[in-house]
Amino acid sequence: MRRVFFLFILLANFQLAITRQIDINNDSVPESFFITRSRDEYLNKLVSMPFGIKRDEPVDSIIDKIGNFLLNYRPNNSYNDDYYALESNLQAFYSLREGGYGIGAILIDSSGRIIARNHNRQIQRHRSDLHGEMTLLTDFEESAESAKYMNLYLYKPGLTVFSSAEPCPMCFIRLSTAGVDTKYCTSGTDDGMVTRINCLPPYWSALASKHKWVKANSSPLMQMTAHLLFYSFYLDNRGPE
Ligand SMILES: [Zn+2]
16 A cells, blocks of 8 residues: 555656656656647646746737747757757747647758758648648759759758658658758657658668668757647647548
């Protein structure tokens, strides 16, 4: 009986650690932060962030506060990729503000310069394929500038796509086909394809293995924000009924 009680206290404390205030300077964010399966869980995490959001706030006001936070955020120099994490999160936020899904992506050249920015546009354009990474690559490949960076449909070495979230199976194959390296800000066990590369048919697995897939070195704050932008559909159940 005492053991059960002790376990109960342990679990209750763990839950509190997630739902109250996350220590934003601590690198060890609980893995559970990056798994969100209900609106209730989502809102608990949202109010634990330094956005100034209250639990019963209207959705428009919540979106404004996330935007204000991101527009005033200064990248944390302790993390090499924090500037890119911010830029991809800003793209994710622009999609959220447009009524879309909160995923953003940017394209970086070999000198570290951002040469394209884009975001998910599935809802906005009524298109099943326009995930963040897909929109980024499609619009870039159709631009005049792409000729400088591509060999037919292949990206030249040195280019990196930086996504706010770990690529899904569709984007993972598109990025593999484009031959471009990839970094991403947030990942969770429900989310992406990178850790499931062995589930692919052998040709696709071999093709994907030619390129780098790297979890970015970004601050816990940017990682948690990327997760909350990704799961922002919980705010108003946006998307098909
Ligand atoms: Zn995708």
